[in-house]
Amino acid sequence: MIVLVDYKAGNLTSVQLALAEVGHESVISSDPSVISAADRLVFPGVGAAGSAMEEVNRLGLAPVLKDFVATGKPFLGICVGCQIILDWSLEDGRTACLGLIPGGTEIFTPGPGSKVPHMGWNHVGFYRPHPLFEGIPDRSHFYYVHSYYPTPSDHADVLAESDYAGVRFAAILGRKNLAAVQFHVEKSGAHGLRLLKNFCAWDGGC
Template sequence: MIAIIDYGVGNLRSVEKAFSFIGCEASISSDPEFVMQADGVVLPGVGAYSDAMDNLKKAGMVDVVKNVIADNKPFLGICLGMQLLFDYSEEGGNVSGLGIFKGTIKQLPLDMDLKVPHMGWNSIKSSKDCPLFTNLPDSPYVYFVHSYYLDAENKDMVIAKTNYGIEFDVAIGKGNVFATQFHPEKSGEVGLNILKNFKNLLKSNI
């Protein structure tokens, strides 16, 4: 069973449906005990960084996320769910995140010729030796919706980058933790393959 953390932020149903489509049992839950007992955990998220952090705290999920990661359980952050893993975001005036990894969430430049938010399909340069990206085509296209981007301090954990006016980090992988700025659940066959790869990381291989 995969637990999709419900903290009032994110397109939870589309994530749940994507896992169901690949034959993987997943349930949306706001119950810390259920999340801790799951075989794998997904933290989705869309919207404002500060609101998401407030909601995580109110839902009692801050320690749950940290404990899941510390317990070496497969973990997948999606979009804002990736950004929250880092130290802080410039959105809303340097709002503190979970601080699990070192890095900053920065505003996409507003003075470039491209629209912000970055919304739509973009190709990524991904690491071939990362299990999350097994059997993906070269430079696959995935779906983005965001105005802020990750600048990870430790570039060794960055498993994918993209270019939208500037080049920036769009996926990380370290130990049992994986996270993407883009939305696998909205990224067609490529995204479904990524979710299948995450499923295959679970001990029970549900």
């Protein structure tokens, strides 16, 4: 069973519909027992990291998510769900986050030709091979909407990169059974659907 973690900070409908499109039913839940029992977990998110973490903590989900990742079962973070798996975020002041991957987030600086938020389709360059990339050409375009970007402290946790506003940033993070995409994989057309399909087939190894 695939569980979408509901912490009132994500467009869960879109993710659920995209999973259905690639042939996978999913359950939306914020219940710790349902989350712990999942075969694989999707952790979406939109909005601000600070309020997202507040909600995670209010629902008592931080230890549940950490325990899930420790089991080795596949975990996919999306957008803000890719940011709050790090140690901290600069959004809403310096917010303490889940610490599943060492590092934090920084904000883009607007400049000529680079508006903030970074909104639209940008290429994603695969930095190393991964089961999630099966059938997706390197430098394919994915859909982004974000002002903050992940800055993992260990570059070994970077699976793919994009460029914006003079910054080369981590587009996909990965460590063992944990993967997280900064773009909206559920709104990224055929390539996004393929990545979700690959996630559903992934055993958590790499």
